[in-house]
Amino acid sequence: MYIGIDVGTSLVKAAAFDGIGRELGVASRPLGLTLHGGVVEQDMEEVYGAVVAVLDEITARVPEPVELAGLTGQGDGVWLLDAEGRPVRPAASWMDGRANELVDQWLADGTFEAVFRRTGGAMFPGCPGPLLAWLDSHEPKSLDAAATALYCKDMVFHRLTGAPVTTEVSDASMPFLDPVSRTYDNRVVELLGLTHRRGLLAPVSDPAATAVALGEGLPAGTPIANGPYDLPACALGAGVTADGDGLLIVGTCLAALVGTAEVDLAGEPGGLYICTDRPGHWLRAMPAMVGTAALDWVLSTTGVTHEEVDGLLAGTPPGAHGVRVLPYFAPSGERAPFVEPRLRAELTGVCLESTPADLVRATCEGIGYAARHCLEAAGLTGTLAVCGGGTRSPAWTRLLADVLGRPLRVVEGEVGARGAVLAAAERHGVELDAGQWTRPTVVVEPDAGRASHYERGYAEHLARLDAARERVRD
Known part of the structure; x- marks a missing residue:
């Protein structure tokens, strides 16, 4: 049995697989979020407790020897630990918006673009740079008490194994890492006014760290690897490893990733380059802030x-009787394929004759247009895989194929956990057939007529988006 652990934002999951990649079972626990005034935080002890609980459940439910475990989880945010490995304060989530004004300032004074031209990462309020700078100004005692600023799965790996505190190249990619040298860029640290906090940045283990479990949640001695964070883990789990091939994750976050062998620091800043375990290979990532959360x-x-x-998607035609949605619902605005901290969602074309079906379809179409924008900006030229909670709706998946105008390789199940296992197997020298593990469940083809309609709709979406961005800048 192989176990993949996926520490999400609202849910922790542990999935068990057999030797050919079939899911044997999944255990999950919900996680709480504290939201107030743009601040979004999580309790680290609650997160770690949920990890142990799902591991206890899955190992009891599937009583097979555990060969190997892999770990993935949410990226960005700031998870501060003291020298004893204890939480200093609640974790600041990637969804946090307290640093909005700081990002606005950096956009205005050129700091934002200067960082992008060095790292290929477009900072947003919930990434470590702005959050650490905000804490340094408003909560310096928290940083004084901390020994290291980690990411979510790094904290979990440290607690499960007792291994030294480190991070790995995918999580470290935003915003301090030079994507070519795969080391921290001290000039970026300086630009963000954090040179005096440089010691908080966790050492980067390249390749990712391996260890054995101490016995909490997993049997003592179980080999485990601190795998890539959830976006690149999903790419591995969906079989997206070739240049030009892409993955669309229709989850809480709407994320587009495309494999590439080049780093291009020109063009409008947006998204980031995620380093992978293969030097010279990156994922061009455009992780939009909101996916299924907009529909929710x-x-x-x-x-x-x-x-x-x-049923509602079947009850109203393409175009939703003129109802349109710009799906930028996040309180911290948008981060891909552009950065606009003040951008908000817009609902137009509504009248007394509009129905819930129109609102639902317009939202699904708007998310599809946002996904297409991200995929085009990321440089998609090859095949496209899709995964995430949104793909559990056959009608929405067909709609996405039509909006994107291309076949979709649908990969079901716990794709991030699957990728975490594949990454751990590579690190521990365990041979698994990646092609068998990542075979798509089905391929959904677009309808030519509907795709033609959405071609026009996409052009209209981009025009409305341009107008909305102009308004929030005034």
Whole structure:
């Protein structure tokens, strides 16, 4: 049995697989988020406790010897530990918006672009640079008490194994890492006013660290690897490793990733380059802030359940009777394929004759247009895999194929956990057939007529987006 651990933002999951990649079972626990005034935080002890709980459950439910475990989880944010490995304060989430004004300032004074031209990473309020700078100004005692600033899965790996505190290249890619040298760029640290806090940046283990479990959650001695964070782990789990091939993750975050052998620091800043375990290979990532969370908000507002989505999508035509949604619902604005901290969602074309079905379809279409924008900016030229909670809706998956105008390789199940296992197997020298582990469940082809309609709709979406961005800058 191989176990993949995925420490998400709202849910922790542990998935068990057999030797050919079939899921044997999944255990999950919800996680709480504290939200107030743009601040989004998580309790580290709650997160770690949920990890141990799901591991206890899956190892009890599937009583097979554990050959290997791999770890992945949410990226960005700031997870501060003291010298004893204890939390200094609640973790600041990647969804946090307290540093909005700081990012605005850096956009205005050129700091933002200067960092992008060195690292290929477009900073957003919830990434470590702005968050650390905000804490340094408003909560310096927290940084004084901390020994290291980690990412979520790094904290979990340290607690499960007792291994020295480190991070790895994928998590470290934003915003301090030079993507070519794969080391921290001290000039970037200086530009963000954090030179005096340089010692907080966790050492980068390249390749990623391996260790054995201490016996909490996993049997003592179980080999485990601190794998890539959830976006690149999903790419591995979906079989996206060739240059030009892409992955669209339709989850809480809407993320587009495309494999590349080149780092291009020109063009409009947006997204980031994620280093992989293969030097000379990157994932050009455009992780938009909001994916299924936008639809969740519309469903809760209209009193519609997730089970009704497919029926509602069938009940209104492409174009949703003129209703349009710009799906930028995050309180910290947007980060890919452009950065606009003040951008907000817009709902237009609504009248007394509009129905919940129109609102649902318009939201799904808007998310599809945002996904297409991200994929084009990331340089997609090859095949496209899709995964995430949104793909559990067959009707929405067909809609996405039509909006994107290309076949979709649908990869179901716990794709991030699967990628974590594959990464751990590579690090520990365990031979697994990656092609067998990442075979798509189905391929969904676009409908030519609907794709033509959405071609025009996409052009209109870009025009509305341009107008919205102009308004928030005024």
